[in-house]
């Protein structure tokens with residue numbers, strides 16, 4: 139979605155010699171030989187940055203506390219791929235909950251679509267863990283140790299001496315330590331905080347796989363935040379890449395008001411505002427402060443670009459310039475293309491309404507599935523290769539393997555009863571069959587039937603799964619007997 143003037147308009151209104159296709163043809167972070175151009179974004183200052191900082195502290199606190207917060211004894215969030223056990227808002231989900239997962243995924247993608255269509259990359263600037271950690275943690279530490287943009291540039295250009303070495307060692311040590319904490323947090327989300335604590339406190343030789351992942355995650359995060367940085371958003375993150383398919387002229391984006399800004403020309407101290415306007419000059423004084431603060435190195439005045447993560451740094455930078463020259467804030471602001479071109483307010487369009495109704499339907503379906511989900515899931519399978527047996531009492535028996543998944547948050551003593559035939563069910567090897575909470579338990583079960591109840595070579599059985607007098611569910615299986 140272009141938010142810049144068309145080429146002929148641009149040529150009429152811009153004072154700078156620009157190749158308008160230029161910014162689309164090269165990366166802001168690469169020089170003409172394709173080598174990485176290291177960015178030194180200036181430290182942002184302003185209200186947007188302040189609001190984002192507060193928001194970030196809240197999100198960072200939630201992110202680090204997430205694996206340790208329990209609801210009903212279960213983690214707030216856990217994606218244990220190894221045990222194939224997932225916890226969302228304290229409710230445990232199993233691979234058996236495939237339909238719930240499929241609906242959750244659809245909600246996730248529909249949510250992304252509607253959110254992006256309405257609010258563009260608001261997610262990237264305000265809530266994405268990569269942006270938050272990079273801009274609000276690692277970058278702040280860098281400013282603290284190495285100073286602002288020009289000091290960092292000078293430090294990198296300076297020969298190695300005691301001061302430079304100390305600063306670099308200190309910065310990278312802190313980065314590594316933080317990466318270790320982030321890596322461990324990710325591990326806690328994957329395997330659960332209890333398992334993580336066991337890895338930390340037990341004999342390391344018993345947790346070689348866990349330790350390997352711990353080191354691997356640490357190195358990956360260190361690599362991302364110390365070196366890879368904005369490239370993660372530009373090259374790796376798929377979200378930025380499908381923006382063009384979702385954004386339209388009504389989407390809210392960080393946009394430069396070219397109608398107000400052009401034609402741009404430097405501000406002269408003695409210049410009167412009314413004269414500047416009568417000369418056909420706009421509010422943009424071409425100070426490039428918006429470019430200096432950009433963590434992805436782009437010039438937002440060229441229009442919306444895939445690299446823009448909506449971090450708002452350029453809003454603050456430009457607002458400060460407008461304050462200085464006595465012009466209203468918002469030359470760069472959150473707006474839609476229609477807002478800039480036609481002064482239209484942000485609208486909830488038909489496309490957004492369609493996405494929203496699909497999303498509402500999916501959320502309703504998800505809630506129904508979650509809240510009507512059975513506490514247990516039982517599989518009753520005849521033992522492979524086993525035939526029927528005739529017992530001493532004349533009954534016919536079949537051997538089964540039963541697997542019970544307890545999805546509730548308490549241990550469940552389970553009994554099985556025949557619902558449509560007379561006979562008996564015995565769980566082998568244990569007087570009681572208790573399935574611990576959030577666990578799967580398996581046992582061998584012997585089912586006996588009176589021959590008078592057989593309906594042929596195969597008899598359909600209905601078996602009730604009870605906890606006390608409460609029937610949890612009824613499962614079907616088949617029973618084989620003599621002809």
Ligand code: SF4
Pocket residue numbers: 394399421422423424425426427428429439455456459469470
């Ligand atoms: S900060 Fe504002 S005035 Fe300065 S170049 Fe950017 S858009 Fe123009």
Ligand code: SF4
Pocket residue numbers: 392428431432433434435436437438445446447448449450451452453
């Ligand atoms: S253009 Fe502005 S909002 Fe976009 S990444 Fe750069 S500074 Fe952030």
